[in-house]
Amino acid sequence: MLSTDTFWAFIGLVLFLILMVAVGAPRKIAGLLDNRTNRIRNELDEARKNREEAQALLAEYQRRRRDAEAEAESIVEEARKEARRLTEEANAKLRDLVERRTAAAEAKIAQAEAQAISEVRGRATDLAIAAATELLTKKVSGDKANQMVDSSIETVRQRLN
Template sequence: MDSTFWATVGLVVFLALIVYVRVPGMIGRNLDQRAERIRNELEEARKLREEAQQLLAEYQRKRKEAEQEAGEIVEAAKREAGHLVEEAKQRSQEYVARRTALAEQKIAQAERDAVNAVRSNAVDIAVAAATKLLEERADAGVKTQLFKSSLDDVKTRMN
């Protein structure tokens, strides 16, 4: 019996012991469990990937909506600013027109006042001149006659 025989016997006993202890079944179960665990992890990874893609799509949609809303807000602000500018222009034009009309009214009033003052002064000067002339050239009879005619004039105008 040589060493090859004993090596073969040792190998057969070892293999028999492995089969008796059911090592191949344990290895198979461990491999099956590991394969199942890997399969579950892959399934979970696939689900997580799908959820991530859904979240990404949702966030992209929300971003587009936000960009669109921001654009609408900017456009509305531009329109409002345009309206405010137009309103401000209109108000300033109305203000200038009112101020111009008021200035023109004041100028016209000043002109009327000046004309009335000149007329009043002219009347006063004319009355003073007429009084002076009448006093110098008129005698008592003419003065009495002028007084009566003036009194008659005032009476007719009062009625």
């Protein structure tokens, strides 16, 4: 048994393990493992902290987005109200303009009618005077006729105008 290679390999392994324990390798390995565990734990804590911060930022951005959307909706609604108000004002001004222009046109028409009636009356007066003058001239003669014609013409003129 002392001559086999396996036996000597086993003895070498045992001596190596004893040497490792004597040097303090298990404590160093345990310390390294503890350090690694602590570092991993710290990284996990930092990752959790970063995740919580990211979630808080996400919530803040979502709140800001909702606020911005609400503000945009408010602005759009105000713009719609303003557009309706401006449209109503423009329509009212247009109605007033149309009414004023219609009234002005009606006034011009009434004035033209009055002028036409006046012209027709004037023309009718002139024709009536001319006809009366001709009739009286043919039927009445002498000074009395001239005086009567002049008086009649003057009366007709006064009554027709």
